[in-house]
Amino acid sequence: MPQPRPGTVPPAATRRVGESWESLSETTRRLRPIPAAPSATRTAVTTPPTAPPPGVAPAAPATHSSGSSGLPRHLAEDEDLRLGGAPVHRPFVSLAPPDTYDPDAARPSAGGTRIRPRVAAAAACVVLGLGLIGGAVTGSWLTGDNDGAPGARDxxxxxxxxxxxxxxxxxxxxxxxxxxxxxxxxxxxxxxxxxxxxxxxxxxxxxxxxxxxxxxxxxxxxxxxxxxxxxxxxxxxxxxxxxxxxxxxxxxxxxxxxxxxxxxxxxxxxxxxxxxxxxxxxxxxxxxxxxxxxxxxxxxxxxxxxxxxxxxxxxxxxxxxxxxxxxxxxxxxxxxxxxxxxxxxxxxxxxxxxxxxxxxxxxx
Incomplete structure (x- = not known):
């Protein structure tokens, strides 16, 4: 009697005359159970899953929710990861600002780029200095104070x-x-x-x-x-x-x-x-x-x-x-x-x- 192809179920079981249903033996091959979808934690540290058996649709990739910082939850939270069965605690790393970092310059203003306070103060000093010099020269002209070097006199x-x-x-x-x-x-x-x-x-x-x-x-x-x-x-x-x-x-x-x-x-x-x-x-x-x-x-x-x-x-x-x-x-x-x-x-x-x-x- 020809054997059915793997993965198929015969439309009806054939039995001989006078043979009971209990004596019949199962001739179909059992399908392999579909493995459960890997957890988000294991996916992050294990090797990619093997392809599913023929005829079984692949499982949808697991999505990771993000916190307010925009990073995946499994990276933002302090949770245990297991590599080879041993618990590993992921350290929290914070980069220090560079030496030239200016918090006031990095903070934008409502109107656009923020002017650095140091630059603004220097500009104000220059303007003030020019005003004082101009006032002194003008006062010298008005009072006729031209007792300086001969080259400065008309x-x-x-x-x-x-x-x-x-x-x-x-x-x-x-x-x-x-x-x-x-x-x-x-x-x-x-x-x-x-x-x-x-x-x-x-x-x-x-x-x-x-x-x-x-x-x-x-x-x-x-x-x-x-x-x-x-x-x-x-x-x-x-x-x-x-x-x-x-x-x-x-x-x-x-x-x-x-x-x-x-x-x-x-x-x-x-x-x-x-x-x-x-x-x-x-x-x-x-x-x-x-x-x-x-x-x-x-x-x-x-x-x-x-x-x-x-x-x-x-x-x-x-x-x-x-x-x-x-x-x-x-x-x-x-x-x-x-x-x-x-x-x-x-x-x-x-x-x-x-x-x-x-x-x-x-x-x-």
Whole structure:
């Protein structure tokens, strides 16, 4: 009789006639029992289960519940694990924060990334320091406290203080070279014959010119007299240091330009003619040509007046600007006295500006 295939049950048991049911023997093969699903604890430490027998569906993988920390319960709880039958207690490990860990920086704020308190404090100190420095500088400007290094003082203020500190040979050199300063571009040379003591302005100007200069005041007047290489011309050049500020000097300069005050004969400056010098005969009647310049970048009025060294009187004086014109035919123009006055005034002014620049240069 053919045997049934394993794993199948015959539809009905075959028995012989007269044979009882009790005498029948079981011919089917018993199936292996399905093992129970391994516990969550054993699954974590034992080897993977073997595949189930054919025809039996595999058991669903066990799921592990997690606690509030997000870790599996069997890792979060302190429970006994068994490896080879011996109980093993899983230790609780806590990592220490690194040295650079900043709890305040790691804690986000409601608006986003939290600024570290140390960084915020440093920034506040920088801002406070800049404010204090700016306030000190502003206070120095407002109070006029510029007594620091010469390089920190402005040129206008420095120029006003030069009258008592600059050597006379720097303001009025013993010899002044005037390349191309004469008529037709000829060279000129002027030799200093006298230097006046620093003084006020009472006797240095005619009353009308003194009145015009009153708005800027008279702090100090420095003068020197030169003669040309032929000793036939004499020229007095002067530096009037005023008490005015930049605005007052600009206002006076505008008035001279608008009203032509530098060309009026009744506003000629007076010469300095010491006795026993080549300029001894140089008086008010010998004035032949002149120039007056009101500076705006320094509290200084630069002027010069020229005449003949032999003491001859001049009835038709002429401003230097007009006497330097090529078509001018007056005696001062023909003699080049306009060039003497303008040439000396220009070079003394340049020497003053050079000295001011040296005094205000910041040390490197």
């Amino acid at each position: 040129a206008f203020t420095a120029a006003g203080d030069l009258w008592h500190s600059i050597p006379v040979d720097e303001l009025f050199p013993p010899t002044v070279k005037g390349e191309g300063a004469g008529p037709g571009g000829a060279d000129r040379t002027w030799i200093r014959v006298a230097v006046a003591p620093a003084s006020g302005c009472e006797d240095a100007f005619d009353p009308l010119l003194r009145k015009v200069l009153t708005p800027v005041g008279c702090l100090r007047l420095l003068r020197a007299t030169y003669t040309d290489a032929t000793r036939s011309h004499v020229t007095t050049v002067g530096l009037l240091f005023t008490k005015a500020d930049s605005a007052a000097m600009s206002a006076l300069n505008s008035r001279f330009t608008a009203q032509g005050l530098d060309r009026r004969r009744d506003l000629m400056p007076r010469p300095y003619a010491p006795k026993d010098s080549a300029a001894a005969g140089f008086g008010d009647d010998q004035r032949a040509s002149w120039t007056v310049s009101v500076l705006t970048d320094a509290p200084v009025v630069v002027y010069a007046v020229s005449g003949f060294a032999d003491g001859r009187a001049v009835t038709d004086p002429q401003p230097a600007e007009e006497a330097m014109k090529t078509d001018a035919g007056t005696p001062p123009a023909q003699a080049g006295l306009g060039h003497d006055a303008q040439g000396l005034a220009d070079r003394v002014e340049r020497s003053l500006r050079k000295t001011v620049n040296s005094a205000t240069e910041k040390p490197s």
